Amino acid sequence: MNIPLFLFFAMSILIIYCALALMVSRNIVHCVFYLLVALIALAGIYWLLDAQFLAGVQVFIYAGAVTVLLLFVIMLTMTTQKSTTIEVKQSPVAIFIAGIFWVSMIIPLNTTNWGKARMLNQKPGQTIDLATALFTKQALPFEIAGVVLLAALIGAIYLAKETK
Amino acid sequence: MIPINYFLTLSITLFSIGIYGALSKRNIILVLLSIELMLNSVNINFIAFSRYVTPKVMTGQLFVTFTMVVTACEIGVGLAIVLSLFRLSGNLNTDKYNQLKG
Known part of the structure; x- marks a missing residue:
């Protein structure tokens, strides 16, 4: 091994x-x-x-x-109240849905022929490639991600603020 | 080396556990934790395909960078909503929040 x-x-x-x-x-x-x-x-x-x-x-x-x-x-x-149960009533339904999802994904996943992608046969890229892509080709999404973070920051502060 | 289906199997298993948690938990914070698990399992998929299919271009890793940004926003805003819900009614039980029920 x-x-x-x-x-x-x-x-x-x-x-x-x-x-x-x-x-x-x-x-x-x-x-x-x-x-x-x-x-x-x-x-x-x-x-x-x-x-x-x-x-x-x-x-x-x-x-x-x-x-x-x-x-x-x-x-x-x-909270001071200790809940004795941690799950809601539809827990068996949740198990059923998760199980169906798992089985329906695991079977095709392990029977598919992945071809060349199945095994590693190429050298890995390096962090510098990721950085170059982020600051040149993908610069606009990178900036937008910064704006999204700022919006979420302001939104979280506003939501958590004490209301009078 | 490790075949790609091992990574995908791990990812699917983690995602299924996350679905179960998000559907069945009573506490809102636990639902948020389950959503975190699901988002992370998606990240495994992205990085595995990025490594095995396009190792030089790293499209998958770029996607994961943005997923992490969105996840950080999601957890921040989500926890702020949890705090203001708690201030509103004093509990975090998902069964209690049924005002929109017809």
């Missing part, structure tokens, strides 16, 4: 375990920590796919910012 395959299986098992634990855990703070572990393992998957920049961004944005934001909101909205 080669090392990348072993790393892939280790991180996949960690991600799936954490996602399932997130779904069954009753304590919401534990849920956020399971999500944190899953997101960091996902950064490892990105690394295996030679996307080092995105792996770093994943750790910064998700593991850093999003998790801290979620924990703050949970602490701000900590």
